[in-house]
Amino acid sequence: MPTLIPLSQVEPALVEQLLDDAFGPDRHARTAYRIRDGMDWLEGLSFAALDDDDLLVGTIQCWPVALTDPEGRRHPLVMVGPVAVVPGLQGEGYGKALVAASLGAIDSGVDEGSMPMPQVLIGDESYYGRWGFSAVHTGKWHCPGPYDLARLLVRSYNPGVLPVEGMLGPWSPHLASDS
Secondary structure, three states, rough: EEEEEOOOOOOHHHHHHHHHHOOOOOOHOHHHHHHHOOOOHHHHHHHHEEEOOOOOEEEEEEOOOOOOOOOOOOOEEEEEEEEEEEEHHOOOOHEEEEEHHHHHHHHOOOOEEEEOOEEEOOOHHHHHHHHHEEEOOOEEEEEOOOOOOEEEEOOOHHHHHHHOEEEEEOOOOHHHOOO
């Protein structure tokens, strides 16, 4: 059983090495990096998994992003991922534990009577669907780079609040529209 700790308690160089090991050193060219460009990950929603020897074996980061609709209004979302696990330990449950921890933190951080901010990720619906992620509402969403439309997933308790069409990119409150 993994031990989960806040990602902020892990040396950043160790996180970067794990991400390189899991995704390759060219990972910065991926579209997900363009979507969250210039943003810092959200500390309260990002975690690390340690094995029984307290070695870093997995991480998850969440990021503030926005979907900008055709009228220029920015709708805030939380981008979940990357979920990274040491290649030799993938399939051992570390990724599931990390995703569950982040989504649990998102869901529990909401005041009674309100809903959590929608979350977006690029991944396999067959894996992330167990947590309610789906491509059903992202068909007219766009990303700043190449992506597989079937892998652009959203999790929202009320998808009706999301724009039907828009471009994903970093969230910055000073860029947000007043409307």
